Amino acid sequence: MKPWIKKTLTVFFGTTIALGGLTACSSAYHHRGPMSAEKMAEVRAKVVQRVSNKLDLDEAQKQKLNTLADAVQAQRAAWRGSANDPRTDMQAIVSGAKFDRARAQALVEEKTRLIQSASPEVIKALADFYDSLDAGQQEKVRAMLQQHRRGFMPRA
Structure with missing residues (x-):
């Protein structure tokens, strides 16, 4: 098989898997249709509260976590686009x-552009949040990431 065909198929199936994963993840909290704005706000508040409690965040750190949540939510909305399904x-x-x-190909290029355009903001928000944590909090984050390595991801 020619290399450009392999690359095209790899990108297409990778995008299909990513879209399917996002669809599956977004439907984990509900049974029919997209999550309502109220439900999304409720889930977001629970996640922010849970992270805040686990890491014992102060007010400045909570603000940076909310900024990160805003950036992730905006990227998710852009990724999803105007399509209801x-x-x-x-x-x-x-x-x-x-x-x-x-x-x-147009769908792959559109989603790639969306990710590339929103990623710097998400990375900046994540870096600002992580850098605001003290050494103990950063260690808790690393421990939680190690603890939650499951599924098909190989252990180092």
């Missing part, structure tokens, strides 16, 4: 007799 794009790609390669 993320499966719609994939259904459109495979709806004809032939696979719509141009539409699939």
Whole structure:
């Protein structure tokens, strides 16, 4: 198989897996349709409160955590786009007799642009939050990350 075909298929299936994962994760908190704004705010508040309690954050650190949550939420909204159902794009790609390669490539490029444009803000917010933590809090974060390594990820 030619290298450019392999790369195209790898990118497409990687994007499909990412979209499927996001769809699955976003549906974990509800049964039908997208999460409402109220439910999203409720889940976000619970996550922020839980992280704040586990790390014993002060007010300045809580503000940086909220900034991080805002950035992640904005990136998620941009990624999802205006579509009510993320499966719609994939259904459109495979709806004809032939696979719509141009539409699939356009979808991959669109999602890649969205990630690239929003990533610096998310990285900055994450770095600002992490750098505001003291050494003990940073160690707790590292320990939680080590503790939650499951699934297909190999252990180092």
